Amino acid sequence: MKVNLEILSSAYLLGEKSIDSLRIKELVPQMMVRRRLTKASKIAVELLAMVEHFEEGRIVCGSSFGELEVTANILNAIKDEQPLSPTDFQNSVCNTAVSYLSILYHNHHEILTISSGDKTSLNVLKAGALKAMDGDILLLLCFETLDIPDIEQVNHCINYLESGVALVVRVTKEEATFCIQKSEVKGIPNSISEMLYVAQQAQEMQTPIVEVIL
Amino acid sequence: MLQTRVFVNTFDSLCPGGESSEELFENICAQKSGIKVYNHYIKGKNIAIGKIDKDFLIEDILYLTCKKVLDHSNLENFEKTLLVVGSSVGGMQKTEEIFLKDHHYKNINPALHHINAIAQILDQQFSFKDNISFSTACTSSANAIGYGYEMISKGIYDNVLVVGFDTLSQTTIRGFDSLGVLSSLPCKPFDKNRDGMNVSEGIAVLLLQNVYEKGGIEVLGVGYSSDAHHMAHPSPDGKGAKVAMQKALDCGKIETKEVDYINAHGTGTMANDSSEANAIYELFADKPYVGSTKSITGHTLGVAGGLEAIICILSLQKQIIPPNTHLEEPENNALNYIYEAKHQKVRYTLSNSLAFGGNNTSLLFGLPQ
Numbered sequence: 001m002k003v004n005l006e007i008l009s010s011a012y013l014l015g016e017k018s019i020d021s022l023r024i025k026e027l028v029p030q031m032m033v034r035r036r037l038t039k040a041s042k043i044a045v046e047l048l049a050m051v052e053h054f055e056e057g058r059i060v061c062g063s064s065f066g067e068l069e070v071t072a073n074i075l076n077a078i079k080d081e082q083p084l085s086p087t088d089f090q091n092s093v094c095n096t097a098v099s100y101l102s103i104l105y106h107n108h109h110e111i112l113t114i115s116s117g118d119k120t121s122l123n124v125l126k127a128g129a130l131k132a133m134d135g136d137i138l139l140l141l142c143f144e145t146l147d148i149p150d151i152e153q154v155n156h157c158i159n160y161l162e163s164g165v166a167l168v169v170r171v172t173k174e175e176a177t178f179c180i181q182k183s184e185v186k187g188i189p190n191s192i193s194e195m196l197y198v199a200q201q202a203q204e205m206q207t208p209i210v211e212v213i214l
Numbered sequence: 215m216l217q218t219r220v221f222v223n224t225f226d227s228l229c230p231g232g233e234s235s236e237e238l239f240e241n242i243c244a245q246k247s248g249i250k251v252y253n254h255y256i257k258g259k260n261i262a263i264g265k266i267d268k269d270f271l272i273e274d275i276l277y278l279t280c281k282k283v284l285d286h287s288n289l290e291n292f293e294k295t296l297l298v299v300g301s302s303v304g305g306m307q308k309t310e311e312i313f314l315k316d317h318h319y320k321n322i323n324p325a326l327h328h329i330n331a332i333a334q335i336l337d338q339q340f341s342f343k344d345n346i347s348f349s350t351a352c353t354s355s356a357n358a359i360g361y362g363y364e365m366i367s368k369g370i371y372d373n374v375l376v377v378g379f380d381t382l383s384q385t386t387i388r389g390f391d392s393l394g395v396l397s398s399l400p401c402k403p404f405d406k407n408r409d410g411m412n413v414s415e416g417i418a419v420l421l422l423q424n425v426y427e428k429g430g431i432e433v434l435g436v437g438y439s440s441d442a443h444h445m446a447h448p449s450p451d452g453k454g455a456k457v458a459m460q461k462a463l464d465c466g467k468i469e470t471k472e473v474d475y476i477n478a479h480g481t482g483t484m485a486n487d488s489s490e491a492n493a494i495y496e497l498f499a500d501k502p503y504v505g506s507t508k509s510i511t512g513h514t515l516g517v518a519g520g521l522e523a524i525i526c527i528l529s530l531q532k533q534i535i536p537p538n539t540h541l542e543e544p545e546n547n548a549l550n551y552i553y554e555a556k557h558q559k560v561r562y563t564l565s566n567s568l569a570f571g572g573n574n575t576s577l578l579f580g581l582p583q
Binding site: 001066075103112115126153 | 302304306310313314317318320322324325327328329330333334345347348349350351357364365368369370384385388389390391392393394438439440441442443444454457569570571573
């Protein structure tokens with residue numbers, strides 16, 4: 001089945017190291033809350049501030065590697081026989097970033113987190129299309145936060161260690177104006193590739209409508 | 215939109231509570247727990263955990279359980295089937311083993327670290343048309359079932375195989391210990407004197423189809439919500455869980471008074487059980503039977519939704535309400551807890567899954583009409 005999604009708004013962030021242009025103090029003025037946010041949560045907050053037409057609603061999010069920094073903190077604590085940080089543990093689940101979005105913006109709607117390796121952002125688009133068939137406006141997100149000490153031991157191909165993409169979408173019966181492809185930007189994680197392509201295309205078009213094949 | 219009906223025709227599971235779904239349900243009804251006390255996971259501390267007795271390779275357990283489901287199905291293979299995986303930790307156990315031996319990341323295969331490792335292994339073994347993996351902590355496989363339900367009810371797939379899978383890892387055991395929620399004894403969900411949960415492991419596999427096979431049980435609805443309250447604590451009033459249950463009932467067009475049994479998330483922690491009990495009390499004036507089966511299975515994390523869906527399905531197939539175990543003094547006396555297995559007419563059952571981040575999912579099952 002083909003589902004056409006109108007891209008109402010889009011945003012993306014790419015950083016070769018940690019993205020340092022985030023307006024997190026301005027966007028989350030409560031210090032106690034801000035201190036608990038993971039890198040991915042901060043990217044999600046920034047992306048939400050960058051897109052339009054989404055106040056609250058359902059969110060589908062994707063990440064291949066999830067909360068890598070806190071996962072590494074936990075592994076190192078176990079290795080060093082140190083006590084684990086409860087904050088690190090509760091922040092280690094894949095749905096951490098979008099859960100903080102729901103908490104910060106009192107969004108009580110459905111939230112799903114997908115982790116499908118290199119196919120993650122493609123599957124976020126597919127899941128978003130399936131959900132959008134109900135007629136509401138959804139926020140689709142994907143991110144990777146790989147800027148942790150010693151990442152070069154396993155990372156040999158990703159140049160942009162931090163990245164995130166946001167799309168605000170709804171189903172339309174209008175003709176599609178483009179199809180999903182992988183982004184041509186070199187050195188991005190494969191797991192954000194299709195959504196980055198969609199965001200970049202959308203920003204160049206007057207009526208961006210992407211065809212999603214389920 | 216015209217909806218296609220969705221049936222669970224074949225399923226199986228393996229967890230500390232039973233080597234098959236049939237054995238698990240027998241053990242639940244006989245109140246025979248699979249939880250044991252260990253003293254080597256955390257120095258100087260006894261903790262009760264659900265560990266599968268036999269040593270196993272992840273590849274073998276995935277293959278054998280899915281093969282059993284395929285053999286009992288009307289399918290020859292899974293080539294036109296969508297695979298939907300739900301897992302909280304994915305390949306974490308292997309990553310831990312390598313890192314704690316080497317003290318560096320060099321020998322870790324990133325592709326086998328993440329959640330998608332399970333789908334990759336299964337796709338090599340069976341060849342699915344497509345696959346997708348959900349990781350929403352303890353609601354992972356409940357959300358996978360919800361997604362499979364939507365894929366079939368909207369007419370996109372005829373067959374969806376849902377696999378919930380999680381293994382014990384030091385991350386989860388020590389992590390829950392850091393939150394102070396691990397019990398040293400088999401857990402006592404909903405009891406006034408409960409003192410925590412039992413981390414566990416397992417696999418649950420369910421084949422969802424758009425055709426009814428003899429003995430099949432219908433998936434009637436799914437409801438989702440977010441607490442928007444706290445990362446690790448549910449909202450005390452249970453509002454999020456209540457909304458998820460109400461949405462599942464609305465989706466299935468079933469009234470609260472028609473529900474016979476609720477398999478609660480019921481972890482045995484102070485915060486979860488009081489919040490969930492409030493949610494059930496607020497929604498169900500007619501007092502359906504309420505139970506948690508985690509005192510038998512332990513908390514299998516991302517598998518729990520799939521495993522407890524199977525328990526709800528078996529309750530409908532066998533017309534038996536499964537009991538709580540170790541519940542002696544309920545904290546909330548307003549709920550209708552079940553203390554012994556009871557044969558009775560069972561038409562509708564509800565399975566709750568609640569997770570970190572305030573992620574709530576409720577699944578509604580019923581006898582096909």
